[in-house]
Amino acid sequence: MSGFFDIPSDLQHSWAGLIGLHLREALIPVAAGLLLALPIAQLCGRFRWLYPPVLGMTTVLYAVPSLAFFVVLIDYTGQTELTVMIPLALYSLVVLVPAIVDGVRSVPPETLAAATAMGFGPVRRYTQVQLPIAAPAIIAGLRVATASSISLVSVGALIGNQGALGNLLAAAQKYDRPELAVNSVVTMAVLAILCDALLVLLRVLLTPWMPRGTRPRPAARPEPYEAGGAAR
Numbered sequence: 001m002s003g004f005f006d007i008p009s010d011l012q013h014s015w016a017g018l019i020g021l022h023l024r025e026a027l028i029p030v031a032a033g034l035l036l037a038l039p040i041a042q043l044c045g046r047f048r049w050l051y052p053p054v055l056g057m058t059t060v061l062y063a064v065p066s067l068a069f070f071v072v073l074i075d076y077t078g079q080t081e082l083t084v085m086i087p088l089a090l091y092s093l094v095v096l097v098p099a100i101v102d103g104v105r106s107v108p109p110e111t112l113a114a115a116t117a118m119g120f121g122p123v124r125r126y127t128q129v130q131l132p133i134a135a136p137a138i139i140a141g142l143r144v145a146t147a148s149s150i151s152l153v154s155v156g157a158l159i160g161n162q163g164a165l166g167n168l169l170a171a172a173q174k175y176d177r178p179e180l181a182v183n184s185v186v187t188m189a190v191l192a193i194l195c196d197a198l199l200v201l202l203r204v205l206l207t208p209w210m211p212r213g214t215r216p217r218p219a220a221r222p223e224p225y226e227a228g229g230a231a232r
Contacts (some may be wrong), residue, residue, distance in 0.1 A: 001008075005183070007168070007171075007180075008137060008175060008180075009170060010161075012161070015187075018165050018168070018187075019164075019165065021164040022083070022153055022164035022166075022187075022188070023191065024162055025088070025153045025156065025162070026191075027146070028089070029086075029091075029149055030089075030101040030145050030149050031089075031091045032092075033088075033090070033145060034096055036095035037093055037097045038100065039090075040054060040093075040097055041097055041100035041101045041104060042122075042123075042229045045101060045126075045130075047123065049075065051101060054097060055098060058094040061090045061093065062090075062091050064087075066087045066152065066157075069090075070083055070158070070159055073087075075158065079159045079160030079162060081156075083156075083159060083162065084153065084156035084159070087213075088149050088152055088153070091145075091148065091149070091152065092148070092200070095141045095144045095148070096138075096142070096145055097142070099138055099140060099141025099142075099144075100134065100138055102135070103130075103131075103133075103134025103136070103138050104126070104134050104135055106133070106134065106137065107129065107130050107134065111133070115129045130148040132206070135207050136203055139200075143196050143199050146192070146196065146199065147195070147196060150191055150192045151188065153166060154166020154184070157170045165183065165184045167189075168180040168183055168184035169181050169184050171182070219223050
């Protein structure tokens with residue numbers, strides 16, 4: 001255990017620094033994906049014919065290996081965090097868009113009719129009525145997207161040490177120090193569990209009307225892309 005937290009100097013970060021970098025590269029894309037998914041889901045809710053092609057497009061984006069995104073982006077964004085975060089934000093859409101659409105569609109018609117009768121327009125009805133009621137489904141989607149993003153950040157190690165904790169995996173092989181790989185895997189797992197617990201707490205705070213034992217319908221987890229699995 002003496003070398004467990006002994007991070008090689010060429011990574012230019014301490015263990016705590018790698019954790020902070022990892023959380024930044026993982027959570028900012030999920031937040032960006034949520035901001036993109038909210039208006040997209042509103043359009044899909046209003047125009048039902050739009051939902052199948054949007055869902056198909058997000059699925060296609062998820063199927064593109066991250067290395068392919070890196071090849072396209074690196075000429076514009078360089079070997080930076082942004083090159084890692086853009087694909088992660090796009091990947092999150094395949095979970096967040098269906099979660100929001102399904103949550104919004106679960107709002108009872110009589111609730112929407114009452115809001116319309118009170119003079120709520122489409123945008124106000126969406127933000128003040130539909131989204132709060134859909135909060136459990138949305139947070140379920142965020143839980144899946146966050147765990148996936150925390151895992152996929154490690155791929156950034158392939159482009160200039162931008163993989164945060166994933167850089168330890170490369171360092172473990174380079175310096176023949178398997179304890180660094182254990183450090184990386186365990187730390188990422190703990191971060192995923194802590195973030196998931198915080199999202200569960202957020203759901204409890206946002207939905208005090210729900211019984212504690214009630215579980216929201218989980219968001220559909222996308223099937224792994226076998227051909228690009230190794231590249232991710």
